[in-house]
Amino acid sequence: MRLDLEHLEYVYPHGHRALDGVDLTLEGDRPVALIGQNGAGKTTLAKHLNGILRPTNGRILIDGVDLATADTAQWARKVGYVFQNPDDQLFLDSVRKEFEFGPRQLGFDQDLIGRRMEQVAGLVGLADRLDDHPFDLSPTEKKFCAIGSVLMMDTGAVVFDEPTCGQDKAGNDRLAAIIARLRDQGRLCITISHDMKFVTRNFPRVVLMQHGRVLLDGSREEVFAREDVLKQAYVTPPPITRVARQVGLEGPVFTVSAFVDAARRAKAGAGI
Template sequence: MTDHIVFDQVHYGYSPEQPVLKNINLTIQQGEFIALIGGNGSGKTTLAKHCNGLYKPVSGTVRVGGRDTKTCSVAELVSQVAYCYQNPDHQIFQSTVGEEVAFGPRNMGLPADEVEARVSEALQAVGLDQLREEEPYFASKGTRQKIAVASILAMKPQAIILDEPTTGLDHRGVEEMMSLIRKLHRDGHTILVITHDMRLVAEYAGRVLVLSQGEIICDDSVQAVFAKPDLLAKAQVEPPAVCRFGMSAGLARPLPLTLSALKDRLAKEQKGTYR
């Protein structure tokens, strides 16, 4: 893996008395799937918006693909990192789905045939090619979220940041969105997901960053992070129910992260075959 996004002693705040990020040192490598968790006001979104230059450090440096974000515009970094907002309606403003997805590539100055190819590829990736001529505003929340993702994919970023991508979705919508995100990761995209849903973190992420009061208080694998309930409590987070059950049942580590893994572990423990 190669270093894609690097934070070096990053501080950010609206005044010296109100720091939002404090001494952030972080390296995100190409191809990782990272969950960013913490309570409200912990600095998650602020940190994520430094990854594509939406916010610039007050001190310290953020480098994306080797480039200092202080010397680059968001447009210059869009092929490196793209940001998908929590509310897709904050991104969608064109009259048709196809026009919405085409906006980014056109703004990049690409020729018409390349724009068309990217629109088709992005819509097919999210399973919405049949809605190209439809108005996006009347679509369901889940479909609008997919349109927002397609508009990002059309710019072919290496990394994709998704801010609470499953908020407001029903169970089916959550599964469809997470299946799409997993596919994007398998296709080679770096994924950074901001979420309060610890079940999704357990099932999908490979690495977890825990923020509290503007500081990263833990950076580790999913199993290692969820085995530290006292530390998570400081960040106003608790492990998912499966992990809590595993700890209360006295299961040896590594803790199971999913219900199916828990069932399998309990069956093996009962038979005395777990190693």
């Protein structure tokens, strides 16, 4: 899967320029996080990837095909989008029906839907809730119901909009497992997030946006080493990364084990 955004611009009807000439390529199976303060253009950009929004100028190519020449069904087969608020996405009277709806629209046969149902329901933790109404689920379960309904369509790319919002540690761990599964299946995961701990633990590539433009695009190590640009974009690194920087440890540090290793190297280098 390859997504090319070329000179992408988007101006909302009230005149706000949300995207201002974005050039970006997203490809392969390496998970990528879009970060930046509110209003940076992350969600506006993501909603262009499957045709929810149409560019004011520029274009989007999916595997070389201009989205302007494709119909909605073609978009839906290529890129799935999970909204931040599951109430904006769920509309049927059982989890099972939510899971079945997308693949049925895409022409999947019932045997394939059944096999995918078993796999996806287990992955999102709803195998025992398939016959429950989505609005009887907890907020966390509703979010995973929305995720499951998109995963059912087996798209080459999946976009998550703030998936950790309202999640506890167990929910974040399940999200991490889903992202890893998508990578193992060769599918592209694009995630909008303000949770820098979650970003640094799960996304090897990070794109930093501000005012509708891309400020940085690189590995998490490269992006979080640019303290000056992060500060300009009002993005705060994870606490352990900030502590490591304050005590003078080399390179961005994202985990406790990495902190300990960096401290040992610093100690050995100092001859202590």
